[in-house]
Amino acid sequence: MDNLLLTLGALTLGGSAAILLLALASRSTRSRYGARWRCWAWLLLCLRLAVPLPLLPQVQAEIPAPIQLSAPSDTVIYQYRPGSGTQNTFPEQGFETPGLTGGQGAPVSPPEQSGQVSGQIPQAPGTGYTLSLSQLSAALWLTGAGAMVLWAAFSHLRFLRYLRRWASPASDSRAVCVFQKLCSELGLVKRPSLLVCQGLKVPMLAGLLRPVLLLPQEPLTDDALRYSLLHELTHFRRRDIWLKTLALWVNALHWFNPLAWYMVRLVERDMELACDEAALRTLSREEHTAYGHTILQAVNRIQSLKSL
Amino acid sequence: MTHLPPTFFATALSRSARETELRLLNIVQWKKGRPPIWAMILTVLTILSCGGLVSCQKTEAPPAHSLRHDSGATPQGDPEVTPTPSDPEVVSLDGLTLDHTGEEDDRVTVTSICPGGLYPDGMTTVEVTLGSGESLSWEYPYPCFPSVLPLFLTSPGRQSLVLEMDDRTSNYGAAQYFILEIEDGLLVERAHMGLWDSLETDLLPDGGVISGLEWTDREDSPLQALRVPVLIDKWHEPCYYTLTWDGAQFSAVSDEYFTDTEVLPLTNGRELTLELVGRWDYNALDNLELYYSQVRVLEGDALLQTITPQFPLPQPWVFDGDTAAQVTPPQANYPSFGFSAEYGFHNLDLRDVNFDGFADLGLPWDTTHNDVHAWYLWNEQDQQFEYSFALQGDLTVDRERGLLMENRWEEGPHCYYYNAHGQLVWLGPGGP
Numbered sequence: 001m002d003n004l005l006l007t008l009g010a011l012t013l014g015g016s017a018a019i020l021l022l023a024l025a026s027r028s029t030r031s032r033y034g035a036r037w038r039c040w041a042w043l044l045l046c047l048r049l050a051v052p053l054p055l056l057p058q059v060q061a062e063i064p065a066p067i068q069l070s071a072p073s074d075t076v077i078y079q080y081r082p083g084s085g086t087q088n089t090f091p092e093q094g095f096e097t098p099g100l101t102g103g104q105g106a107p108v109s110p111p112e113q114s115g116q117v118s119g120q121i122p123q124a125p126g127t128g129y130t131l132s133l134s135q136l137s138a139a140l141w142l143t144g145a146g147a148m149v150l151w152a153a154f155s156h157l158r159f160l161r162y163l164r165r166w167a168s169p170a171s172d173s174r175a176v177c178v179f180q181k182l183c184s185e186l187g188l189v190k191r192p193s194l195l196v197c198q199g200l201k202v203p204m205l206a207g208l209l210r211p212v213l214l215l216p217q218e219p220l221t222d223d224a225l226r227y228s229l230l231h232e233l234t235h236f237r238r239r240d241i242w243l244k245t246l247a248l249w250v251n252a253l254h255w256f257n258p259l260a261w262y263m264v265r266l267v268e269r270d271m272e273l274a275c276d277e278a279a280l281r282t283l284s285r286e287e288h289t290a291y292g293h294t295i296l297q298a299v300n301r302i303q304s305l306k307s308l
Numbered sequence: 309m310t311h312l313p314p315t316f317f318a319t320a321l322s323r324s325a326r327e328t329e330l331r332l333l334n335i336v337q338w339k340k341g342r343p344p345i346w347a348m349i350l351t352v353l354t355i356l357s358c359g360g361l362v363s364c365q366k367t368e369a370p371p372a373h374s375l376r377h378d379s380g381a382t383p384q385g386d387p388e389v390t391p392t393p394s395d396p397e398v399v400s401l402d403g404l405t406l407d408h409t410g411e412e413d414d415r416v417t418v419t420s421i422c423p424g425g426l427y428p429d430g431m432t433t434v435e436v437t438l439g440s441g442e443s444l445s446w447e448y449p450y451p452c453f454p455s456v457l458p459l460f461l462t463s464p465g466r467q468s469l470v471l472e473m474d475d476r477t478s479n480y481g482a483a484q485y486f487i488l489e490i491e492d493g494l495l496v497e498r499a500h501m502g503l504w505d506s507l508e509t510d511l512l513p514d515g516g517v518i519s520g521l522e523w524t525d526r527e528d529s530p531l532q533a534l535r536v537p538v539l540i541d542k543w544h545e546p547c548y549y550t551l552t553w554d555g556a557q558f559s560a561v562s563d564e565y566f567t568d569t570e571v572l573p574l575t576n577g578r579e580l581t582l583e584l585v586g587r588w589d590y591n592a593l594d595n596l597e598l599y600y601s602q603v604r605v606l607e608g609d610a611l612l613q614t615i616t617p618q619f620p621l622p623q624p625w626v627f628d629g630d631t632a633a634q635v636t637p638p639q640a641n642y643p644s645f646g647f648s649a650e651y652g653f654h655n656l657d658l659r660d661v662n663f664d665g666f667a668d669l670g671l672p673w674d675t676t677h678n679d680v681h682a683w684y685l686w687n688e689q690d691q692q693f694e695y696s697f698a699l700q701g702d703l704t705v706d707r708e709r710g711l712l713m714e715n716r717w718e719e720g721p722h723c724y725y726y727n728a729h730g731q732l733v734w735l736g737p738g739g740p
Contacts, residue, residue: 014358021354025347034340037348045355070385152316199312207476235319248316269327273334275319278336292335298321299328 008052008253016050018257024291035273042267046246049260052253052264066281109142141256157207163214167197170215175225179213182229185282202298204275205226205235208245227279227287227294234279240271311622396421397453404458405467406436406490412438416458416469422451434471434488436495444495446488450532451476459523461487461498462553463691464530468498474519480542483519485534487558497559499551501536511560512538513550518546524573526552536560543651544568544586568649572658574686575666582648582669584656591644599646603671605693608663613692618644621673621682624697627727631734635697637673637680647682648672657681660711662696662726669693670703677700677717697723697732713739 022045082182170176176194183191192211200216213232220228235241247267254260276295280288314320315527322328348718359467386458403414422430436444452473461468468489475482484502488495502517503510515538522535531553537546545568549560557738569581585602603615619642648654650672657670666686674680678700684693700722701715723735 018355018358022351025351031337033340033343035334037343039353041355044352045358048355048358088549104511113481155313156315156317157320158313162313180729197312202321204320206315206316208317232319240319241317244319245317268322269330271319272322272327272331276331276334277338277340280335288335288338295328296329299323302321302323 005054005134005141008141011049011052012254012257012260015045015254018045019263019266023262026266026270034277035270036277038270039274040266042263042270043243043246045263046243046250046267049254050246051252058175142297144255145252148248148255152248152252162199163195163197163206163212166199167195167212167214170194172196172197172219174222175215175220175229178222178226179229179233181225182233186233186237187228188237190232192233201301203232205232205241208241211236211241223290224294224297227291228298230279230291231275231280234275234282235271238271238275238278240275243267243271318723322381331498350370351411364740373734379558383530389640397451399454399456401456401458405465406458406469408463409439410465411439418454418456418471420454420473422476427451431472434473434495436469436490438490442493443589444490444493446495446497448473448486450484452484453519455522457521459534460530461532461534461551462489465580466490466500469523470523470534471577472519472521481518481520483517485517485521485522486535487534497600499552499656501560511558512536512549514538516540520546522548524550539667540566540586540588541651544598544649568600570656570658573668574668579607580612581608582656585646586649587645589645596643597675598649599643600671601646603647603669613663615641615669615671615684615693617673618695621698624696625694625731626697627731631724631732635724636733637698637700641676641678641680643673643675648675650675654679657703658706660729661685661703662721663707663710664730670699673698674700679696679717711735 008163022038022041111194170179179194192207192213194204195212195214195218196216198217200214203220204214205211206214213229213236215225244267247264251260251264276291280291283291316349322662366568397420398417400415400417403412404414404416405412406414406416417435417437418432419435419698420430420432422428425582428450430449432448432450432452432454434446434456438444450473453476455472455474457468457470457472458467460466461470466489470488471486471488473484473486475484482502486500486502487498488497490496499511501512502508502515504515507513518537518539522537522539524533526533534551535548536551537548539546545566547566548563550563551558551560564587566586568584569584570584572580572582574580583604583606584600585604586598587601588596588598591597599617601616604611605613605615609668620639621636624632626632626635654672654674656672658667659670660666661668661670661683662685664686668686669684670681671684673682679702680698680700681703682698683696685692685696699712699714701717704713704715704721706713710725714722716722719737719738722737723739724732727733
């Protein structure tokens with residue numbers, strides 16, 4: 001566990017540097033290079049940070065580093081010793097440190113023990129337990145990571161329960177036709193289920209293993225329907241939810257690192273930008289404005305819901 | 309109104325104005341190029357080297373296979389190895405006088421670890437913290453159950469540390485001992501005993517060193533002396549060696565005896581203690597013989613009697629000459645030195661063989677298959693055991709008929725009874 005924590009620490013420090021470099025690079029090159037390249041970079045970084053094991057082979061002992069520092073001993077912060085308040089129990093066991101004041105024949109130990117050492121000098125009881133700093137750190141880390149994973153699972157289960165109650169297969173022929181037409185245009189052999197869900201304001205792709213494309217109950221205009229479905233199906237084709245899940249896993253492992261949380265935001269942002277770029281490539285130049293207008297309408301719908 | 313719960317596994321639209329602005333800007337500038345190859349390679353290398361950018365992992369090195377003495381400083385090129393502690397045994401003492409300051413302000417901690425329980429891999433470390441704050445250490449690449457004892461062995465103003473390392477697997481209490489002292493700012497080893505692989509420097513190279521250390525004050529100096537037990541065999545108590553400092557070196561002198569102890573339940577709860585002083589010597593056939601040279605009879609702390617072997621045995625106290633001839637072993641069968649201490653065949657026999665209600669003492673007086681016991685009967689009036697006769701083989705005591713039956717190796721059973729004067733009378737061969 002100590003090695004795992006050390007590897008994790010090294011990884012999170014190196015990962016932080018990489019996140020900062022990528023963030024700075026993306027800011028300065030955003031207008032020149034497509035977001036999909038950044039998404040590839042994030043994917044690679046997430047894959048690296050998702051496995052807290054050393055990637056490069058360990059340097060062997062016969063090749064000493066120029067400077068070697070001995071690892072500090074793990075600080076014991078709690079030690080349980082039943083029936084004993086102190087480790088040095090020698091005097092408490094009835095012994096006297098042999099000295100010269102007793103003179104010849106003076107007892108140096110209780111008479112019944114005849115000065116024998118064996119079994120008399122107290123030893124640390126083997127039944128105690130200690131809690132070291134590394135054990136505490138490991139427990140804290142595992143607790144944080146476990147809490148994040150559990151929270152994600154719990155949220156998704158709650159979401160699925162909501163869908164079971166409030167979602168139903170789309171019956172609007174217009175929406176179904178647009179959906180089928182776009183799937184064919186994008187070359188999707190395996191297609192997500194198309195559902196209509198109450199309480200939803202804008203279309204959304206959800207689900208990792210069996211993704212569903214959710215449509216709001218309120219009818220959308222033709223343009224909004226088409227561009228929204230195109231955007232979500234592009235997410236589906238790019239398997240963006242898998243990238244998002246990977247980023248979530250990295251965030252759970254490195255929950256103590258604020259830059260990991262920042263990276264998740266950057267991943268989501270670049271994922272959306274890359275999805276827009278991919279969708280726009282299937283549209284004519286004249287349709288780009290309508291696509292942008294659809295985004296504005298969708299945001300406006302959400303904002304109006306929020307203001308309500 | 310229903311509200312859709314959030315989930316991490318979805319592509320929900322962000323409400324962020326900044327993100328919306330970025331998306332719209334991205335639509336306007338939708339046609340973008342590919343980063344240069346070198347930038348992509350650099351990015352990949354940066355990402356892959358993430359875990360290697362910072363390394364604070366220690367490298368496992370094989371454990372040292374020799375004694376190490378140091379003062380806490382690690383020599384260059386010899387990295388400190390800290391095995392993962394597993395089930396550590398720790399002993400600490402403080403208030404010691406390990407340096408020459410005269411202050412009882414020093415502390416010692418002995419830690420023994422056996423990583424993963426893979427005996428004999430492991431390490432025993434002695435760490436001394438002086439009152440001045442200086443730390444010294446000493447290591448031995450062997451796990452044990454440690455004990456440590458401070459004694460004035462070489463100087464009346466400074467204690468030596470006697471480290472007892474009990475073997476973790478021995479079933480007879482094997483142990484190793486080290487005497488450590490502080491000299492010239494270093495914790496050094498002054499002597500060792502019980503090391504099987506360092507016979508030339510071992511003070512007790514013949515092996516058999518076991519736990520059970522004792523110490524005593526010396527009569528000839530203000531120093532103290534160690535008493536180290538050495539096992540003769542598993543049926544007897546150990547022989548002790550006295551370890552003293554002569555001003556230049558330690559020397560070990562054997563007691564040349566061991567003392568077995570038996571409890572003799574005399575009668576009605578009254579118990580006597582028998583201290584059998586054993587020795588060993590080579591007989592005429594050049595075989596090593598263990599024997600008791602002295603049997604001390606004690607009641608509590610009071611010495612009642614000391615029995616020593618007599619060559620030849622005294623005249624038996626029996627009824628007639630025939631009986632005397634039967635219960636007097638031939639001198640050719642006598643043991644060479646004393647009562648036999650060869651356990652397993654010639655055992656001590658403690659039981660009432662004259663039916664007076666008091667236990668009697670049968671001491672092995674034979675080294676042959678005849679297994680003769682010299683019987684010393686308890687005399688209640690004199691409060692002494694008195695030699696009476698010697699009988700062969702495993703004795704059968706028939707209390708109901710008042711008979712004793714020898715089981716001789718070649719001749720078979722011979723019967724005896726007691727007459728009215730309490731004298732043994734030979735009945736003849738065969739059972740009753």
